[in-house]
Amino acid sequence: MTSSGAPLQAPIGTHDVLGPASAEWEGLIATFAQFAYRFGFSLIISPLFEDVAVFNRGIGEQSDVAKKEMYVFSDRSDRTYALRPEGTASVVRAFVQHQPNTPWKAWYVTPAFRYERPQAGRYRQHHQLGVEVLGTDDPAVDVEVIALAWRFYEALGLRKVRLLINSMGHDDCRDGFVQLLRDHLSSNASKLCDEHGRLWSENPLRVLDCKKEACRAVTDSGPQLPDHLCDECREHFDRVLNGLSALGISATRDPRLVRGFDYYTRTTFEFVSDSIDGAQNAIGGGGRYDKLAEQLGGKPASGIGFGSGIERLLLARTAEGVQQVLLKRDLDIFVVDTTGVDAATPIVDQLRRAGYAVDRAYDGRSMKAQMKVADKSGARLALLLGPQELAGGQITMKDLRNDDFSNSQRTFDLSDLVANIAKQLEE
RNA sequence: GUGGGCGUAGCUCAGUUGGUUAGAGCGCCAGGUUGUGGUCCUGGAGGCCGCGGGUUCGACCCCCGUCGCUCACCCCA
Structure with missing residues (x-):
């Protein structure tokens, strides 16, 4: 496990971007910056590493990412830090720290680190670009954030992108649903797949996301998230759906969409590319996180954002055969x-x-x-x-x-x- | 963490049932008479055949290990 003797090379699951690829990256990022600007966002640059608590409290200690995928390390003064595994938690930490005027709209482009076995479209260091809006729970913002992503994908020339959307509800209705789900899973635990048969109680919502037939059958017959939203959450969700529809953005409701991080409330969404074979077809995703600022020690503030993986966007572009040049950088x-x-x-x-x-x-x-x-x-x-x-x-x-x-x-x-x-x- | 495939020049790859100085294309460098590119011609540089061990008279080739790449499962961007 040492590196002595062997020629130096980029670590497992990382890669250098150079040559024609870097021009594509540059164009992609410049295009996103342009869209962010058009939508009224300002760039935020925050540290690549944070106190590990930022992520543990943010994405949830029970999430796979926090449990086994984070790059955690101690520095020379024994503080415990983690390399960011995703973009949102750091941005919200910065919001809490600086208390900017709201609504606060920030965009970012950043590497993200997760200790996983690499494969197509999945790396230990990948790169995300995204936006966050804090300080308002207006459904119009949900629509705007999703529209930004949608228009950006259009500009990249992507045509085979589907938007999946769901609402996780807010505090009470979500907790109520989780309790119902827990009861249902408890009485059907023996029918779940091997993994969730053991682990369902740690995070019942994750079982909804399981693709195995066994789990599907159990969750199909159980309580459905959309049926248990409170009136306010239902209205919020309806306004989001109507707003998208008014913009001609077609969204597919997916009651199973719960996403991997624990901070989501109400609107959650994911963009999948039908041009990418295999499991790594999610090119972006996000949602609302109305409790996250509080969880990170700040005053209550609603928030919503989305992030997109640069590598996967490029994968999708290639898969769709998009030839469009995003940026010309010829010498004079x-x-x-x-x-x-x-x-x-x-x-x-x-x-x-x-x-x-x-x-x-x-x-x-x-x-x-x-x-x-x-x-x-x-x-x-x-x-x-x-x-x-x-x-x-x-x-x-x-x-x-x-x-x-x-x-x-x-x-x-x-x-x-x-x-x-x-x-x-x-x- | 588990499993499949693969590791030969900068890149893409050949390499005959194990047999002597390991090849091609592209790229790179230098020439093709008088200071000038994209095509063409000639020549050249560049490889502990991933690494370590084993079998053998002899290993790029066979065996084992190891590291790495890649694909898949899980989960996600």
């Missing part, structure tokens, strides 16, 4: 210098200060070699500096996208450089 100019006196450096600096994206070759390679690099860089223009140009105070500009080699370049005085480039790039 590539500078080739064969003068031997590094004439490129001040030119490159001048052009970058003028706002152009500029790169150059290094190591004094041959003009042919530098031109090949220029070609591969994707730059629109190449600037050539050789002994001839140097002697005459000139520079040669070549349009790399012009197929006609003989007519693709011209030489002019260095003092006319920026003006000529501006003109050329306009075309």
Whole structure:
């Protein structure tokens, strides 16, 4: 279990994002930032690790994540921290700590860590982007948060996404339902699947989520969550459903949808991609958490949010064959210098200060070699500096996208450089 | 935590019933006379064949272990 001798590599279940993949990531994140901005959210950056209590009290000590998937560690002063396993708890902790004016709308993009066996669409470090709204329980906010996710997925080109939605109820009605469910499970415990036959009493709601036939049969015949909502919760849920419907967002009610964290109340929802085979088809999810701020030691404040896994969004995009380019980051100019006196450096600096994206070759390679690099860089223009140009105070500009080699370049005085480039790039 | 598949150059992969200097394509580097890219041609660099042990005269190939990758179960993003 040591790393001695073996070549260093990224830890199990983690990966480096580089090359074309990083451009896709950059585009995805930029797109989300744009949507968050349009919807009135501001970016929040909070610590990657928190006092372990933030997560234990947040997502629930009985949840699988808290029990066996968290990266917990002690620092040199023996404080116990955990790497964030999800995005919401930290944001709510920050809300409690700083007490910003409400409603408070924050968006984030962050790594999340869970100690699990990796497989397709599941990693020990994955990345989420999401939003949280605190300080209001207006159903219009539920609708807005879901709509943000929905419109974002649309912008990514995803078409095979389904929205599943449920209401967990609030305090009393939820607790009442759990009691009924507990009674039902208790008298049918022998019929449950192996795992839940043993564990149902720890967290009865989880049994609803079990996909095994045995558990399904038992829960089908038992109490149903939607039948036990109080009048207020029912009205809230109806307003959410109506609001979505008014926006043309179709939601499928799923009474079994309880989600993995204990903090959810009322609205819960999940986005699944029908293009992804296998179990990792949830590309996003979220819900309302009206007690979480209190659980983290703050004043009562309602909240709702959603998070989406970047890796799974990309998986879904690939599965759907989406070719859409989200972000173009082509270079404007590539500078080739064969003068031997590094004439490129001040030119490159001048052009970058003028706002152009500029790169150059290094190591004094041959003009042919530098031109090949220029070609591969994707730059629109190449600037050539050789002994001839140097002697005459000139520079040669070549349009790399012009197929006609003989007519693709011209030489002019260095003092006319920026003006000529501006003109050329306009075309 | 449990099970299946796989680990040969930077990447994708060949490698004949175990037999001598381990190959290809792509990429990379250098050339193809006079300072110029995308096609083409030539040459070159680059591999403890994941790691350790075993069987054998001899192992990339067979056996065991180990590490890693991958897929699935569980759960989730």
